[in-house]
Each structure stands twice: as C-alpha cells, then as structure tokens.
Amino acid sequence: MAQKKVALACSVCGSRNYTIPANSNRTKRLELNKFCKYCGKYTLHKETR
Structure with a gap:
C-alpha cells in the first residue's frame, strides 16, 4: 500500500x-x-490537504 502524501504550497x-x-x-x-x-x-510553505 502506498503512503498518502500532502503538498507544501508557497504562501507567496x-x-x-x-x-x-x-x-x-x-x-x-x-x-x-x-x-x-x-x-x-525562502518563503513560508503551508501544508495542503
């Protein structure tokens, strides 16, 4: 079974x-x-679901 992944999106x-x-x-x-x-x-990256 593959792992679920989430993305990190740039806030800018x-x-x-x-x-x-x-x-x-x-x-x-x-x-x-x-x-x-x-x-x-370098910018803030937030987790997306």
Whole structure:
C-alpha cells in the first residue's frame, strides 16, 4: 500500500513545490520556511490537504 502524501504550497505564489508523507498525528497544518524556485527566495510553505 502506498503512503498518502500532502503538498507544501508557497504562501507567496501558491505553487506546490514539495510533497511530504501524511501524518495522522499532526493536528495543525505544517508551516515551514522552504526555498521556492519560482520566487527565488525562502518563503513560508503551508501544508495542503
């Protein structure tokens, strides 16, 4: 059985650059500062479902 995945979307441009495994223990949506190749800088990326 394959793992379910969720995407991390850039809060500036909205592009979904990263995917991570879904975790049922996580109650809040994950927010990380990651590099966005479309914006060319580190921006806040939020978990999408």
